[in-house]
Amino acid sequence: MPEPTSPHKIETATATATKTLAPARPIHALWFALGLAAMAANKVRHLLWPYHRPRPFSPDDFTAAAEYDLRVFENWKAHLHESLGRPYDWTGKTVLELGPGADLGTGVLALAAGASRYAAFDRFPLARTRSLAFYDHLLKRLPARLGIDVPKVARLRQQVVGAMTGCPSPLTYVHRKDFDLSAAGLFADKFADKLAKQPADLIISQAAFEHFDDPAATIAQLGRLAAPGATFLAVVDLQTHTPLLRDRDPLNIYRFSPRLYRLLSFAGCPNRARPWDYVQWLEQGGWKNVQVRPLSLLDREYLRAVTPHLAEPFRREEAYMELLGMVLVATRP
Secondary structure (H helix, E strand, C coil): CCCCCEEEECCCCCCCCCCEECCCCCHHHHHHHHHHHHHHHHHHHHCCCCCCCCCCCCCHHHHHCCCCCHHHHHHHHHHHHHHHHHCCCCCCCCCEEEEECCCCHHHHHHCCCCEEEEEEEECCCCCHCHHHHHHHHHHCCCCHHHHHHHHHCCCCCCHHHHHHCCCCCEEEECCCCCCCCCCCCCCCCHHHHHHHHHCCEEEEEEEHHHHHHCHHHHHHHHHEEEEEEEEEEEEEEEECCCCCHHHHCHHHHCCHHHHHHHHHHHHHHHCCCHHHHHHHHHHHHCCEEEEEEEEEEEEEEHHHHHHCCCCCCCCCCHHHHCEEEEEEEEEEC
């Protein structure tokens, strides 16, 4: 991760922040040791058992998974409305989601809202084995939750079946270990070539960018796939992900030097990129009207207590360590 550079001011004290976290005063040596042990254990675990569970509930819990997808999609609509100043019109849009995770439920919801096409790209093939039973469980909820009529639900099911069986479908799903969006020639279905010919009107991501090994390269590649006037929306989780440490020492991953963190890193671990890094990468990639909207903030007294114990790049004001979660929104000229 590059060291933060001095940015224009990022507003953090806004009404969009939904949560302020105020942990107890940390015992720094203890949290450093626990964090180090957790990183080492996670690296061993990922070497032995590849990444397979991106959500804090079992993939067999269809009710929790369907509610998760519905909640994520409703939040996307709210973020777009707030950032653009109007409801987002999904009608006829091509949607590209980066890092969809365990299923393509959000893609089904985008098509239900009127999108003409949804394409998903991921590093891990997590959604490849999702059963039709899950999608039936999700689709049954749409008439009551979204006012979708039964014939449209039936059409959506046909589209899901088409995607699962390799037939032509508005749903497209591709995964690559190197997460290289530009490697169109290596895709059996010419995924990136298709997007270049029918570029994305909306590029969206939910708590995935913090796991990308090279988010700068990913953002640079998006320019080729974005239509003129396209919208970019990414929800980014900036705090420690380990459950034991997450709310007790939310900046734990920032305690370690870049060299030590690289030593203990593994595919999909948090990349520690900060808000201004994303702003800079988007602006360098030609995106305009870049907005950073806080979702959760860290209590300032706690931040003052923990900052001297963070690695040097994260002690600086321009690292915006008070931001624990954010929404990034930008538009394409």
